[in-house]
Amino acid sequence: MRALNQRAVLDRLRMLGAATRPQIAKDTGLSKPTVGQALVDLELHGLVRPIGRTSAGPGRSAVVYEPDPSAGYVLGVDIGRQRIRAAVADLAGSVVARVDERNRCRTAGALVRTVSELATQTVSDAGLTLSDVVVKVIGTPGVPTGRSVHHAPNLPGWERAGLLDELESALGTELVVENDANLAAIGEYASGAARSVGVFACIMVGTGIGMGVVVDGELFRGAHGAAGEIGYLPFGQSTRDVQRGQFEDAAAAASVLDMAARQGLSARSAREVFDLARAGDTRALDVVREEGARLAFLVAAVTAVVDPELVVLGGGIGGNLDLLCGPMEEVLRRTTPLVPRIVAGELGDGAVLAGAVAVGLESARELVFHRRGAVTL
Missing domain, CATH: 1.10.10.10 (Winged helix-like DNA-binding domain superfamily/Winged helix DNA-binding domain)
Known part of the structure; x- marks a missing residue:
C-alpha cells in the first residue's frame, strides 16, 4: 500500500x-x-x-x-547514413547535452565504436557518466529483429548477425534499438506536428525512405515489425538493388541527384538541388516537381491503406515541403479522391532523438522508481 x-x-x-x-x-x-x-x-x-x-x-x-529531474537520465542516438546524433535528457525530458557528428564509417564495427564514443562524449558533456543513464535508445534504419537489424542497405555491414549484442556490449544493458522512422513518428506525436492526432503517418525522405504509423498513440508495427518499410513499394518495372527497394531507388536522395544530373546540374547533394530551386533555378525546379510527383504516389498509396488524419513529412528531402507541396497536391488531385492533410515535421533533424527520448523516458521513470527503493518499510 x-x-x-x-x-x-x-x-x-x-x-x-x-x-x-x-x-x-x-x-x-x-x-x-x-x-x-x-x-x-x-x-x-x-x-x-x-x-x-x-x-x-x-x-x-x-x-x-x-x-526531481536529476533522478535519472536517458540517452538517445540517431544513426543516419550521413550523420550520427546523440542527446542526453533528464527525467523531465529536458535535453542537457547534444552532439552531432558526420558518419564516416564504412564498416559495422567502426560504426559501433563511433556510436559508443559519441554516446560517451555526450554523456560527459552533460557532466555525467554512462552509469547515470537509465535507458539508452538507438534509432536506426531497418527493422531490428532478434539480435540483428534487417533491411538497412545504406549502412554497410549493419545487417550482420549479433549486431545488437555488440551495441549492448558497448553501451550496456537497458538498451532499446528501434527503427528511426518509428522514433520520428513518436517524436512528432509527443512534441511536434502530430500532437493529439489519433491516426497519422510520418514519412521520412532522405538518404533512405521510411515511415512510422501511429494509431491512438501506439506504433503500428505489422506482423514482423516491417510496417512502414515503404521504400519497397513498387515503382516502375525494375530496381538496381532489390534490397534497397524500388521506391527508395526512385525518390531518395541519390535519385534526386540523378534527376539533377540529367538536367545538367552539378549539385553535390540533394540539399543543393533544393537550395537552387528555392533560388529560382528552372532546372532545379523541374527536379523538385518530379520528386513531388513521385512522393504524391507514395502518399496516395499510404492513404488508401492507412487512411491517416495527417501525413507528416520529414527528413532531409521531406523537410522541403514548401517546395514539394504544390507538385504533390497537383498530382494527388489527379490521382485519388483521398487527399490527406500534409504538413512538415516540426522537429527537423531532432525528430528521431525526440522520439528516442520519449521512448526512453517511459521505461526510465519506471526503472528509477524501483531501483531507488522508494518504499521505506
Missing part, C-alpha cells in the same frame, strides 16, 4: 506538474497525512524535491514539490 501511495503521488506530479501536499491530496483522493508520508519517502530517495513555497492566499504557506 505504501508503494501504491508513493506511485500515486509521483504520477500526479509527473502528469499535472508541481503541487503542494493539499493539492496532491485533493487530486489523488489520498489523505494529507498519507500524501505527506509519501512525499517524505520520495524526497528521501531523490525522486521528488521541494522547489519553494506558496505565497498567495490566506494562512500559512505550503511547500511546493516536483519530480
Whole structure:
C-alpha cells in the first residue's frame, strides 16, 4: 500500500506538474497525512524535491514539490547514413547535452565504436557518466529483429548477425534499438506536428525512405515489425538493388541527384538541388516537381491503406515541403479522391532523438522508481 501511495503521488506530479501536499491530496483522493508520508519517502530517495513555497492566499504557506529531474537520465542516438546524433535528457525530458557528428564509417564495427564514443562524449558533456543513464535508445534504419537489424542497405555491414549484442556490449544493458522512422513518428506525436492526432503517418525522405504509423498513440508495427518499410513499394518495372527497394531507388536522395544530373546540374547533394530551386533555378525546379510527383504516389498509396488524419513529412528531402507541396497536391488531385492533410515535421533533424527520448523516458521513470527503493518499510 505504501508503494501504491508513493506511485500515486509521483504520477500526479509527473502528469499535472508541481503541487503542494493539499493539492496532491485533493487530486489523488489520498489523505494529507498519507500524501505527506509519501512525499517524505520520495524526497528521501531523490525522486521528488521541494522547489519553494506558496505565497498567495490566506494562512500559512505550503511547500511546493516536483519530480526531481536529476533522478535519472536517458540517452538517445540517431544513426543516419550521413550523420550520427546523440542527446542526453533528464527525467523531465529536458535535453542537457547534444552532439552531432558526420558518419564516416564504412564498416559495422567502426560504426559501433563511433556510436559508443559519441554516446560517451555526450554523456560527459552533460557532466555525467554512462552509469547515470537509465535507458539508452538507438534509432536506426531497418527493422531490428532478434539480435540483428534487417533491411538497412545504406549502412554497410549493419545487417550482420549479433549486431545488437555488440551495441549492448558497448553501451550496456537497458538498451532499446528501434527503427528511426518509428522514433520520428513518436517524436512528432509527443512534441511536434502530430500532437493529439489519433491516426497519422510520418514519412521520412532522405538518404533512405521510411515511415512510422501511429494509431491512438501506439506504433503500428505489422506482423514482423516491417510496417512502414515503404521504400519497397513498387515503382516502375525494375530496381538496381532489390534490397534497397524500388521506391527508395526512385525518390531518395541519390535519385534526386540523378534527376539533377540529367538536367545538367552539378549539385553535390540533394540539399543543393533544393537550395537552387528555392533560388529560382528552372532546372532545379523541374527536379523538385518530379520528386513531388513521385512522393504524391507514395502518399496516395499510404492513404488508401492507412487512411491517416495527417501525413507528416520529414527528413532531409521531406523537410522541403514548401517546395514539394504544390507538385504533390497537383498530382494527388489527379490521382485519388483521398487527399490527406500534409504538413512538415516540426522537429527537423531532432525528430528521431525526440522520439528516442520519449521512448526512453517511459521505461526510465519506471526503472528509477524501483531501483531507488522508494518504499521505506
